[in-house]
Amino acid sequence: MPPDKLIMTSSQVGRGTETDTIRPPRPRNPCHACDVREMSVCSSLEPAELDRLSAIASKVTVDARATIIYEGEEADNVFNLTLGTVRLSKMLPDGRRQITGFLFPGDFLGLVFTETYGYTAEAVTAVSLCRFPRWKFEALLSKFPHLEKRLLSIASNELMAAQDQMLLLGRKSSQEKVASFLLMLSRRAARHGLPDNPIDLPMNRADIADYLGLTTETVSRALKRLHKNGLLTLPSPSQVALLQPEALEELTGDDLP
Amino acid sequence: MPPDKLIMTSSQVGRGTETDTIRPPRPRNPCHACDVREMSVCSSLEPAELDRLSAIASKVTVDARATIIYEGEEADNVFNLTLGTVRLSKMLPDGRRQITGFLFPGDFLGLVFTETYGYTAEAVTAVSLCRFPRWKFEALLSKFPHLEKRLLSIASNELMAAQDQMLLLGRKSSQEKVASFLLMLSRRAARHGLPDNPIDLPMNRADIADYLGLTTETVSRALKRLHKNGLLTLPSPSQVALLQPEALEELTGDDLP
DNA sequence: CGGCATTTTGAAAGCTGTCAAACCCTGTGG
């Protein structure tokens, strides 16, 4: 299937997105095709590298729920998410699904060194991404060691996160899983300069369940129990207010930081 | 704690190791300190790179059950496993453990870009490794882009394996988990030129359980059930003969390859 | 051959999953 098939123009991205509230004020977009300077990887890049990156990037917008890459499809592109939330997932033939991660602005997508993608990526919300043709991207890697080292560090961090997730999936109770998940979202939001206490849940219960290795019912019950114990409230199904983040920490089962 | 604390000379490595049966006959060891040429990463290295790698390597042997690196400890070294089996694990404060992976000869260990190790590594069997001081290793990376690219590819593959494992932990039944595990071991042995049908299990049931997110009892029962269904036999607790590998494939829940 | 750790087996409990239905939001259309 042609790669162009993946690009769909979204109906206008909904309500004033929270990314507008990012604290470090937005630098002017230096690239006509793609706001490369906002990619997290850029922090360690030099101007020449940035320009090269911009030169091969094209901007893509995708509607909520659309598929960005299909598991098993030829890995022709690398993306960097600039707006919205993406979920990565793998499926068993009978339909059971495991979400292996959620991506937020700044995250890379499709950074694989295999012929084909190993997972499916779908837009949870309306999404904007920078797209880089793989061969150009790899050519760039060879020219700019900085970039390569940075990617290695990113991959290493992702591997670490994956190991934490294995611990969660293999050994935590449903309540610990949900508590861990909420805190992860809160921390991630804080890192991105977004409001971190009334947390926004861009994904639905089924996504959360498939991320935590649970069912929607169990997720719902775990939230209810946390609510009953006074740890949080649910102003709306997609918002969680953490009343006692410290107490929640203890319920994750993890070491306290 | 000083890094030297980690190095312990093993009592002679036990019985004639199976690695002696590796099919591609061993090249002569080109390095007095460490058989770098046998590292899996070497396949894509140039002679000059190999020599540099050898120059900073020192050989380390570790007794079975000894700890090689501790989670949280300063990440001072990078290792490459040359002989034996290593387990990587993370623990929750109350003692629950998740094994995030088993390492076999050729695998890297301690390849992180953080201050400290994110997991504990322990020798399952007697083990030999090449040790590289981190700072020297990183200096080498900067000089040899080949090496860097190779590591990026390794990290990318590990990430993929981690995602498969998340699918297993989050969505597979105990039987599917055990079937997947056995086939993984068999395939890995085959890739290394080792006997792949009467599989050797260097790790005990507790390790298998902690890798699959189960208990030893459940692992045992799953094996029993597979045995009862004529899929395998257990010549000894640490050996599994696969009688119908194809049928086992179907029980993994995965797509058939 | 005996001691000990590992593995297996058994019975019972518990947590999470399944199935079904009610409820609630959200967005639409009158």
Add this chain to the structure above:
DNA sequence: CCACAGGGTTTGACAGCTTTCAAAATGCCG
């Protein structure tokens, strides 16, 4: 502006798989 439709979420009852706890069996090693 309100009623309605529909999907998503919550709740309930029950079943089932895995865990727990305990004890027997097995295999390994001195």
